[in-house]
Amino acid sequence: MDDMYRDYILDHYKNPRNFGELEGATHTYHDSNPLCGDEMTMQLKIGDGHVDDVHFTGKGCAISQASASILTEEIKGKTLDEVKAIDRDHVLANLGIPISPARIKCALLGLKALKGAAWGLTAWPGEEVKAK
Amino acid sequence: MDDMYRDYILDHYKNPRNFGELEGATHTYHDSNPLCGDEMTMQLKIGDGHVDDVHFTGKGCAISQASASILTEEIKGKTLDEVKAIDRDHVLANLGIPISPARIKCALLGLKALKGAAWGLTAWPGEEVKAK
């Protein structure tokens, strides 16, 4: 029936790729979306400027989990700079489904956690609200 | 032309009766209406339970001044109990002009000061808002 809950989205939700603790992670970032109670931790193992491995853990809605799962598949082997350059439009395009304004934060939680990890943050500095 | 600013109102305003300090006053009460800046002091000389004399001082709009002036004329010689029994409807009827809600406080300032004096108050106890 569905525009949004396509098979591959549900598949990523039910069978998330790269899910679980990453042993030997060099970069870890935890984030959450208190509005819906979603939690997400991204872990990277970076060697020689490349993503040797990536795992995530967390719980949340289908959109946030699928988005994170898809993202982990994409970035394996990428350079750290390439990871840092991924933007929200790219993630939304990759998801390939219409995302309503209320669900944007769900769709971007994985990216936010990934960026936090890639930049080596311990807390998120700015905020997501676009300046004028 | 005028319903409200009748000749006798303007006459009381311009030539207030019983205006000025009352020597030998036994009861004095000062009140004001900060909204319009009106000030009013009522002074009574009570002997044997009767109003032997009454004076008022103050400044304000035509309505408050005329209302006070008319009131002082009326109560001379009355008993203290009679003075205490005067109510707002009586004062408004005596004024004999239509008073809009915004001007009610002006019309009743004299009465309020008079009551304060008659009851021997130093500060006004309750408040004028009608209970339900």
Add this chain to the structure above:
Amino acid sequence: MAVTVKTPTVKASPLDVARIRKDFPILAQTVRGKPLVYLDNAATSQKPRQVIDAMSRVLEEHNANIHRGVYEFSERTTAAFEEARAKLARFINAPSEREVIFVRNATEALNLVAYAWGRDNIKRGDRIVTTVLEHHSDFVPWQQLATEVGAEIAVVDIDDDGRLRRDQLSAELRKGAKLLAVTHTSNGLGTVNPVKEIAAEARAAGATVLVDVAQAVPHTPVDVQDLGADFVAFSGHKMLAPPGSGGLWGRAEILENMRPFLYGGDMISRVTVKLTEWNELPWKFEAGTSSYVDAIGLGAAVDYLDDVGVAKIHAHELSLVAYLLPRLQEIPGVTVYGPKDLESRVGVVSFNIEGIHPHDVATIFDREGVCVRAGHHCNQPLMTRLGVAATTRASMYLYNTTGEMDALVSAIHAAKKVFGV
């Protein structure tokens, strides 16, 4: 967790819902081509034509700033504003209009009490008793006040049916409490607390009693004198009025002894460079230009509710709950939170579907035209207590129908189909 109500025993609603629905222009709208099924009434209610028109009428016919204008429009608008206050006072049976303060919403009312009463009456070492059922707006102000002054906060738990633990509450009150802050009706579960008994117990223990009636006033008759509270707080937008309107009721003796909250405008009697004197009640607590159009809208909403009858609205909501609950419980994987019977509850039904996050539920519902809330409902301590991150909440009002309950049930099946659960 007994289910005491079965489908056949549903009491008929006392309302003529079809007629009522005609008063609400928004209910004729469609969402993505489907009829609107609005079940987010605990978040905010829809507004009848009568309220919308009352607001436009002020702005088109006699708009002027209130209280200080010596001209007819100002007098008419002032009269309409103060008449709305009188209606509201009657509606909650306040002893006097002087005790009814217009605020933006329940949140402002609760914070007003925390700032203007709390800062002078809650001292280091004092105890505030509250409950895990509270909306954040009746919890965080007390938490912050307690932190600021060094007071202690005790949070009374619920049992597994979503009922307040009276034993715990009594124990906490016995330890001594300056304030009991308790919700009348839970926005998360629909539980109605036995506030009258609780208030009596708290006052006997020496506590000031504040009751959050934001979910009560719209749905059940509330009589503040019968309740025995010291303060009650509520929002207009949950009771057919526009956002921007709401009320704080407090006992006159207490309000009179409180410092003001916001300073400026109408709340003032006299200002000198050195000193300021305050206006009388209720205006002492209404600083600046009031939201008089919203307040007049609230007056019109009270008229509407009075016409229909709040007791009937409550009975109507219960008839919907009685219809819905057994149908929900038949669906595999659906967990309903809170009371499963009709005893002391309103038309709020919180649930989860196994394997589907509430946000996904709400998104799929939306495509079916069914508007519900998914999230923590500003009830995070309660969610933690329930052991969930979020729930899906359907909340009803006078214009909802059993047909809409069916639509909700269908939407659940649709969601389960999408997720294959």
Add this chain to the structure above:
Amino acid sequence: MAVTVKTPTVKASPLDVARIRKDFPILAQTVRGKPLVYLDNAATSQKPRQVIDAMSRVLEEHNANIHRGVYEFSERTTAAFEEARAKLARFINAPSEREVIFVRNATEALNLVAYAWGRDNIKRGDRIVTTVLEHHSDFVPWQQLATEVGAEIAVVDIDDDGRLRRDQLSAELRKGAKLLAVTHTSNGLGTVNPVKEIAAEARAAGATVLVDVAQAVPHTPVDVQDLGADFVAFSGHKMLAPPGSGGLWGRAEILENMRPFLYGGDMISRVTVKLTEWNELPWKFEAGTSSYVDAIGLGAAVDYLDDVGVAKIHAHELSLVAYLLPRLQEIPGVTVYGPKDLESRVGVVSFNIEGIHPHDVATIFDREGVCVRAGHHCNQPLMTRLGVAATTRASMYLYNTTGEMDALVSAIHAAKKVFGV
């Protein structure tokens, strides 16, 4: 007290007032059989059809509580609300929407700063500099804060023309000040202060600068970045929007470091029994359900003002003042307060008629259909400074006409006739 403008040199208004008037349904009303002459715009403005319709449209077409609803109506209403914020931010040239907080009115904005910034930043012995021109809403919060914490307050005087005493102000700032709270435009006299220069001076002296722009934003272009202030406060209802809407702008660095003001609802990110985390700007300062209908009305008002052009509105008002002032000064017994020229002023004209109390003036005006304000205009320190208890104030806006100025002058003659002065 030079009168620099004489009747013949009146500049033509750049506005098509006849067309504008058609947008304001209330202007077609009559008062006691006479056409409405509304000259109480400094108290509140009238509202165009576009604003009234924008409000009804929300309530009839997509009303839902904002920010947390995962369904279309909530998303549409949220979008309209945040779009209104964006419009407002552009209108005052705020660097970011994050810095624009919706409040009920200027009074709430000013108190928000006093509570959430003032209590942490003004300490015993600190100095607050303000002026005798302030509205009570920008004076009493500071007076009360100063009393509470033991700070000192310095009130800068005006000269006999109603202009701020810059020499005094400089002297006070040199003595040291934590805060300068100054009005941009006086609601009592219509004076426009040289706020940009003053703000620069105050900031150089180390003071935080708060500017009350409640009478400025509706009548003159305001650019907060150019102004150089740290906070500005204003009300929607004075700028064609409904009561219940208003704005506080503050620099992000300052807002981020401030504690919240009201607690509950949207301003929260996460609550546990022990601890609460706050939402991001601007929502950190918007507790409970916002007056989103009023805010959306304010967005529509900004659109309207943008369409007409605020600079043109200012020029229009000055053309009315230029027309009125010489006519007033011809009338024996009329005293005009404040600036008598067109330099740095808006369309506010305060005056008295010898021998007639302002309240009697306003009452007689009302019967002529002329609505003006009589009283202290929440400006008691200013009244004391002027040596009067009250004044009569005519204040203009985009829809007023020279014909209405004539009506005002006639009304003065009528009042003089009644009183025989």
